[in-house]
Amino acid sequence: DKLKAGLEKTRKSFTEKIEQLVIGYATIDDEFLDDLEAVLLSADVGVATTSKLMAEIRKGIKDKLINSPDDLKPFLQEKISAMLVGQSPAEAAHNPPTVILVVGVNGVGKTTTIGKLASYYCENGKKVLLAAGDTFRAAAIDQIEIWGQRTGTEVIKHAEGSDPAAVAFDAVQAAKARKADMVIIDTAGRLHTKSNLMEELKKINRVIAKEIADAPHETLLVLDATTGQNAINQAKLFGDAVKLSGVVLTKLDGTAKGGVVIAINNELDLPVKWVGVGEGVNDLRPFVAADFAAALFA
Ligand code: GDP
Numbered sequence: 543d544k545l546k547a548g549l550e551k552t553r554k555s556f557t558e559k560i561e562q563l564v565i566g567y568a569t570i571d572d573e574f575l576d577d578l579e580a581v582l583l584s585a586d587v588g589v590a591t592t593s594k595l596m597a598e599i600r601k602g603i604k605d606k607l608i609n610s611p612d613d614l615k616p617f618l619q620e621k622i623s624a625m626l627v628g629q630s631p632a633e634a635a636h637n638p639p640t641v642i643l644v645v646g647v648n649g650v651g652k653t654t655t656i657g658k659l660a661s662y663y664c665e666n667g668k669k670v671l672l673a674a675g676d677t678f679r680a681a682a683i684d685q686i687e688i689w690g691q692r693t694g695t696e697v698i699k700h701a702e703g704s705d706p707a708a709v710a711f712d713a714v715q716a717a718k719a720r721k722a723d724m725v726i727i728d729t730a731g732r733l734h735t736k737s738n739l740m741e742e743l744k745k746i747n748r749v750i751a752k753e754i755a756d757a758p759h760e761t762l763l764v765l766d767a768t769t770g771q772n773a774i775n776q777a778k779l780f781g782d783a784v785k786l787s788g789v790v791l792t793k794l795d796g797t798a799k800g801g802v803v804i805a806i807n808n809e810l811d812l813p814v815k816w817v818g819v820g821e822g823v824n825d826l827r828p829f830v831a832a833d834f835a836a837a838l839f840a
Pocket of ligand 1: 646647648649650651652653654655731792793794795796817818819820821825
């Protein structure tokens with residue numbers, strides 16, 4: 543399937559290297575462990591997560607759960623599965639509309655993800671509204687409109703340069719008036735004006751919460767898997783400004799850095815809720831930890 547195909551490169555850089563290691567060593571010695579550590583780091587599992595896994599492995603050796611290199615793969619699969627937190631994406635709230643705020647740096651695949659989300663929820667029988675909240679770039683407004691047409695979803699927009707919080711306000715009002723189930727709000731992602739961006743996000747949050755007390759119900763941070771550990775830094779940055787509820791990890795196809803999924807789960811205490819495995823409208827999958835681990839070790 544698409545998830546398994548999308549993880550092909552990561553599997554090559556990760557599982558296949560581990561398998562080669564296992565074949566190359568008759569016994570587990572320090573050199574073997576050093577090589578293993580290098581494999582984990584090169585798959586972008588991250589320094590903190592790698593040292594945690596290495597500690598588990600050393601303990602596994604001590605406890606005689608790992609007696610030869612052959613025991614390693616099943617042991618790792620089990621430990622990694624346990625590290626991944628599965629959490630379902632937002633469903634329609636008891637009191638619609640469900641408000642989903644989508645944040646992230648330009649280029650990570652934010653607009654595409656919003657289009658895919660609109661399609662997913664529409665296909666599940668939900669009435670969806672999109673909000674063109676990245677008012678900084680005219681192209682961003684156009685792009686959201688294209689996705690709106692493609693998915694048959696209404697788009698709430700203002701002119702380029704207008705206040706994004708006003709767009710969010712209008713979108714929530716419109717969603718209430720039209721009895722929409724979900725409203726998905728795009729935001730700007732220009733990181734070079736970091737403090738402005740963070741203030742903007744806070745204002746959007748305030749405006750939305752004034753309209754619907756428990757909204758936004760979901761704040762999704764979109765991260766590009768190909769950026770590996772850089773994604774972790776972006777998550778920390780956005781996490782300081784807004785209360786994130788989950789991550790969408792895009793471009794998992796095309797990268798060997800899929801190990802970043804494990805790092806996000808482990809280091810950020812933030813569930814990965816969706817993964818992007820292609821550019822098409824249907825190439826977004828709810829993240830299921832067991833499926834991911836199975837596909838990684840397949
Ligand atoms: P934005 O600037 O964050 O809104 O980024 P876009 O949504 O415009 O996406 C940037 C590029 O990434 C586009 O060429 C998308 O087709 C591509 N893209 C987005 N998600 C994925 C994905 O999951 N896989 C692949 N291969 N490409 C993606």
